[in-house]
Amino acid sequence: MGKPHVLEETISMLRNIYLDLGFDEVFNPLFITDDDMYKQWGPETPAILDRVYYLAGLPRPNVGLSKEVKDKISQFVELDERRSRNLERTLQDYKRGTIEGDDFVEAISKGLGIEFENAEKVLGLFKEFKELIPVPTNLTLRSHMTSGWFITLQALAGRSELPLKLFSIDRCFRREQREDQTHLRSHFSASCVVMDKEISPELGKEIVTNFTERLGFDKVKFKVKKRSASYYEAGTEHEAFIKLGDWIEIADFGLYSKDVLKKYKIPYDVLNIGQGAERISMIRSGVNDIRELIYPQFYKVDFSDQDIAKSIEFVEDIQTAEGEKLLRALLETARQNKDVQSPCEFSSYKGEFLGKKIEVKIVEPEENTKLIGPAGFNQIYVFEKAMVGILPDSKDENSLNIIKNGVDTKVSYLEAFFRKVVSKIETTKEQGVYEERVPIVRSISDINISIPTYIHQYLRGKGKIDIRGPVFTTVKWEIR
Numbered sequence: 001m002g003k004p005h006v007l008e009e010t011i012s013m014l015r016n017i018y019l020d021l022g023f024d025e026v027f028n029p030l031f032i033t034d035d036d037m038y039k040q041w042g043p044e045t046p047a048i049l050d051r052v053y054y055l056a057g058l059p060r061p062n063v064g065l066s067k068e069v070k071d072k073i074s075q076f077v078e079l080d081e082r083r084s085r086n087l088e089r090t091l092q093d094y095k096r097g098t099i100e101g102d103d104f105v106e107a108i109s110k111g112l113g114i115e116f117e118n119a120e121k122v123l124g125l126f127k128e129f130k131e132l133i134p135v136p137t138n139l140t141l142r143s144h145m146t147s148g149w150f151i152t153l154q155a156l157a158g159r160s161e162l163p164l165k166l167f168s169i170d171r172c173f174r175r176e177q178r179e180d181q182t183h184l185r186s187h188f189s190a191s192c193v194v195m196d197k198e199i200s201p202e203l204g205k206e207i208v209t210n211f212t213e214r215l216g217f218d219k220v221k222f223k224v225k226k227r228s229a230s231y232y233e234a235g236t237e238h239e240a241f242i243k244l245g246d247w248i249e250i251a252d253f254g255l256y257s258k259d260v261l262k263k264y265k266i267p268y269d270v271l272n273i274g275q276g277a278e279r280i281s282m283i284r285s286g287v288n289d290i291r292e293l294i295y296p297q298f299y300k301v302d303f304s305d306q307d308i309a310k311s312i313e314f315v316e317d318i319q320t321a322e323g324e325k326l327l328r329a330l331l332e333t334a335r336q337n338k339d340v341q342s343p344c345e346f347s348s349y350k351g352e353f354l355g356k357k358i359e360v361k362i363v364e365p366e367e368n369t370k371l372i373g374p375a376g377f378n379q380i381y382v383f384e385k386a387m388v389g390i391l392p393d394s395k396d397e398n399s400l401n402i403i404k405n406g407v408d409t410k411v412s413y414l415e416a417f418f419r420k421v422v423s424k425i426e427t428t429k430e431q432g433v434y435e436e437r438v439p440i441v442r443s444i445s446d447i448n449i450s451i452p453t454y455i456h457q458y459l460r461g462k463g464k465i466d467i468r469g470p471v472f473t474t475v476k477w478e479i480r
Helices: 006-020 036-048 068-071 081-096 101-112 116-123 143-157 201-214 258-263 277-285 290-294 305-310 321-337 399-407 413-427 453-462
Strands: 031-033 054-057 136-143 162-173 184-197 220-225 238-244 246-255 268-276 344-353 354-366 381-382 386-390 407-412 432-442 465-466 471-479
Touching: 006 184, 006 277, 006 290, 031 268, 036 136, 036 143, 036 258, 054 321, 068 184, 101 246, 143 162, 143 184, 143 268, 162 471, 184 201, 184 246, 201 238, 201 246, 201 268, 246 277, 258 268, 277 290, 277 465, 290 413, 305 381, 305 407, 305 453, 321 344, 321 354, 321 413, 381 399, 399 471, 407 413, 413 432, 413 471, 453 465
Parallel strands: 386 465
Antiparallel strands: 031 136, 054 136, 162 184, 184 268, 220 238, 238 246, 246 268, 344 354, 354 471, 381 386, 381 407, 432 471
């Protein structure tokens, strides 16, 4: 199952909270005329427009067929009178707008009876298309969700039951001079409005308090903004802060200006609450740079202990149900006899296995040691970006901390090694005696474990891999 982006998780959570609070979802207009901006911002508009993106489009030039161009076209097709007329008509239709840009090259191709690739080359012969300069319009990309709310509420005023409660979570765009740790040129605004005959700013406090509680924050305070935005009624704009160590701003709300509402023929009071989805994501995730939050692929990658644990794989692994039974038998034999003094050997299985007769033993031929080395039953944990191997019954303080707070992969050195052994037994067909041994473990590959290269590089930079210790275990198997 895939992993969602943290911002989309936040947006989904905000959306569900709004719905649960009884707000209906809408999409507000994205393209706003600068006339609307002047209605909403008044004398301050020129300064605000400095931060918006204007839309521009390429003009459609009036193109003729010069002798020079005709001569160049002749390298692709014989330009007879019929083809010339077809091409001239195509150029005129494009100028008039009866041919869409996406269909222009195809129209040239059909008119001249040539392949699409050659039609592209013909288009490239007209310098008029290469010298086009975008022509601006009076349309802007929405910089504040409020710009769209006035237009939406104008359409609904007088034909909707009151109170009207709406929300929208969508992109806004601002022409920031530069992007930094708190500003991007595009962001998601999570905004709601309430329209009713009479509304007090206290309703804003009530909604924001309810909202922040559902986000998991139980302390919220409000502060009247000394200078309100032009589209708010003076003295009604508030900032909302949550307690997270320091007081952190999480929302802004106020009553829309009655003068601006009149311009849109809205005869009611309107409360607006605005939140930045990215800001809430940063609070939830603890990331303090919005660029790293939204575009992690361009910054240092971070993996949780759970991510690292899930990435562990076996180089060679068991493929059959019979193999899994044999693994359990090997582990049980090792567990029951791990401290037996050597030399010694113990049979784990004897009988039919995948259509062949086998016997599998754990052996230790050397003297004055034990069947299983001290690190054999070390288990792999991931804790604070480190992959470590420790005994699950360790009593020292550091190990107890790892066992309590780390991620237990449930994989021991012996299990990983035995999986390699059983995999080989599954695939061995020739009669004979075979042996596999693991001595002192110095790396994860010694016990049949691998992790993706990107995780390995991450651990080298952020944490460590401490998988080592004396295992000294040998498995012999005979195929008869």
